[in-house]
Structures are given as C-alpha cells and as structure tokens.
Amino acid sequence: MEQRAIAVVGATGAQGGGLARAILADTAGGFTCRAITRDPGKDAAKALADAGAEVVKADVDDIETLTKAFAGAYGAFCVTNFWEHLSGDREKAQAKNLADAAKAAGVQHVVWSTLEDTRKLMPPGDTRMPMLQEKYRVPHFDAKGEADAFFAGLPVTYLITSFYWDNIYAPGMSPKKSDDGVYRWVFPMGNKRLAGIAVEDIGKVAYGIFKAGRQYIGKTVGITGENLTFQEISEKLSKALGVPVEYTAVDADAFRAFGFPGADELGNMFQMYRDFEPQVLGARSADVARSLNPSLQSFDQWLGRNKARIAL
Numbered sequence: 001m002e003q004r005a006i007a008v009v010g011a012t013g014a015q016g017g018g019l020a021r022a023i024l025a026d027t028a029g030g031f032t033c034r035a036i037t038r039d040p041g042k043d044a045a046k047a048l049a050d051a052g053a054e055v056v057k058a059d060v061d062d063i064e065t066l067t068k069a070f071a072g073a074y075g076a077f078c079v080t081n082f083w084e085h086l087s088g089d090r091e092k093a094q095a096k097n098l099a100d101a102a103k104a105a106g107v108q109h110v111v112w113s114t115l116e117d118t119r120k121l122m123p124p125g126d127t128r129m130p131m132l133q134e135k136y137r138v139p140h141f142d143a144k145g146e147a148d149a150f151f152a153g154l155p156v157t158y159l160i161t162s163f164y165w166d167n168i169y170a171p172g173m174s175p176k177k178s179d180d181g182v183y184r185w186v187f188p189m190g191n192k193r194l195a196g197i198a199v200e201d202i203g204k205v206a207y208g209i210f211k212a213g214r215q216y217i218g219k220t221v222g223i224t225g226e227n228l229t230f231q232e233i234s235e236k237l238s239k240a241l242g243v244p245v246e247y248t249a250v251d252a253d254a255f256r257a258f259g260f261p262g263a264d265e266l267g268n269m270f271q272m273y274r275d276f277e278p279q280v281l282g283a284r285s286a287d288v289a290r291s292l293n294p295s296l297q298s299f300d301q302w303l304g305r306n307k308a309r310i311a312l
Ligand SMILES: NC(=O)c1ccc[n+]([C@@H]2O[C@H](COP(=O)([O-])OP(=O)(O)OC[C@H]3O[C@@H](n4cnc5c(N)ncnc54)[C@H](OP(=O)(O)O)[C@@H]3O)[C@@H](O)[C@H]2O)c1
Pocket: 009, 010, 011, 012, 013, 014, 015, 016, 036, 037, 038, 039, 042, 058, 059, 060, 061, 079, 080, 081, 082, 083, 084, 140, 161, 162, 163, 164, 165, 167
C-alpha cells in the first residue's frame, strides 16, 4: 500500500507527540510520521527517529522552512504553543504561517488544533473579566479561534481540545501541602465542570480524523475525555493517592491577583469555564472523541496510569 506522510508540528510535545506515537504504532495504517521540530538533535526528536519517524527541521515562525517541511505530505497536524511566548498576536502569526505553508505545499488534509474565541461569549462591554493584551479575553483561546479563518478554504478539520489532566502533574499546578497535612488548591470554577482529557488521547483522536479522511474535512470536532468538577477531581485524587485533597472555589479577581506569570490569563480561562459551562461543555463530546479513538481514557483510567507522576 502507498504510504502517506503526515507532517506533525509539535511532534516533540504533548499533542503532536501523541499523534506521532499513534501513527508509528499503527504500522499497517498506511501513514508515515514526519516529525517537525526546531531541534532534531533533542532527545524527544531522537526517540521519534528511533521509533521510525522522519524528523524534519522547521520553525513555525519561518514559513519557508515550514513549506519545505510540508512538501509532499498528505496531511499536516498544526498546533501552536502560546505558552512559549504568551502573545496572542504571535500565536495568530504562527497559525497563519501554518495555514499558508499547508496551502503552498498542497496538503490534502490539515488538522488544526484550536480553541474557541471566547470573546463571542460576552458582549464587548462586559466587565466581568479584564481584557488582556488589549483585545483578548483569554488570549490563548481567542487567538486560536480567530486563527480558524486562516485555515478556511483549506481541506481542514478544526479540532477543539480540552484541559489536559496531565497539567495536574505539571510544576506549580498540583495541590500544595498545608501545615495540617491537607493538600489544597484553589480555582475560580465554583462547582462547575471542567472538560478534561488525557493529552495522549488528543493525538489519538487526531490520528482517527486523518484515518477517517474526507468525511471530516470542513468539520469542527470538539473533544473531551470526561467533564468533572474540581471537587470530584479532588475526591478521586484523595482516593487514588491516599492523602486528603481539598478544593476551594475562589473569586476570579482573587485568582488573577495571585500575580504568578499567567495568573490573569488562567483566571479569565477558569472564569470563562465557570460562567459559560453549557457552551464550553456543549462544544465538546466524549462520544465523538471515543468514536475516533476507541481507547479514550476516563479520568480514573488516566489517574491509574499516571498517579506516580503526581508528586503529592
Ligand atoms: N495545557 C492544556 O491543558 C491545554 C489544553 C488545550 C490546548 N492547549 C494548547 O496546547 C498548545 C501547546 O501544545 P502542547 O501542549 O502539545 O505543547 P508542548 O508539549 O509544550 O510542546 C510544544 C511543541 O511545540 C513545538 N514548537 C513550539 N514552538 C515552535 C516553533 N516556533 N516552531 C516549531 N515547533 C514549535 C515544540 O517543538 P520543538 O521545541 O521540538 O521545536 C514542541 O513540540 C498551547 O498553545 C496551548 O494553548 C493546552
């Protein structure tokens, strides 16, 4: 069978890494993995090469390199990393480069990892949360949502992702031990549910979209693993890890005032999840995710596999 290459942006990272591993694991699937990185010498790139990927150097900030990296590929998985530079405008410029390069290279199926433009949820004069970077509510959502327009006209599937449960073991995110031995964390989420997913499953869903092919072109696919409140997540962590974990809901202004880098951005994001729970959950489906990735994990399944990584 003729092999079709999927160029995977972010292959050394979380979303793209999941897709790269899914392609490489399915040796009879008819696809090959072209892993794109700025640094083919890094360990994650070498591991992909060892597993059978073609590793190609390109930079999302440099359209020439991207166009070359996409040349001859059947598919392209496009993701931007807001957290590396924290600029909505730069994220949009990177997304435009990805779309323009895919067009120039004649890619036949693009999966664009996006999020919704949260400004559409609130009238411009709404004062519940500050505007950030002058024009965004949640810059890493809004910039991706606005960038959807760059991909219009391409054979694209818009993949709306969810909060990674893997954030729980990221530095700074996990519940912190208090003097009384209780592990505590606070979010401005009230008792509303958070759409969450094992990040490895995002890549597996993306692979399912490439395999399903044309029927997903022009479509938006919103995915979640499971929607849980932080109270429910805390109870599950307590049970699995054998330590008391307590969640406290805080006011969004208080969260934004914590002052750590990105506190305002995350404060707006969690407030948006809280205030627009029906819209956020309504845009994402676990059934759709499971239809594209039959091994989609529940939170309990993810926790069972990852609890050793959560250093409580
Ligand atoms: N954390 C969450 O819960 C969550 C949920 C939904 C969506 N997201 C979104 O996910 C995005 C990040 O994806 P991720 O978590 O998969 O990233 P990640 O694990 O942090 O890895 C970033 C990837 O992007 C690549 N990259 C970054 N800048 C690049 C550039 N200029 N040129 C080429 N490649 C570049 C890196 O490749 P090299 O370093 O090898 O070049 C790396 O593979 C963010 O925009 C975030 O908003 C996050």
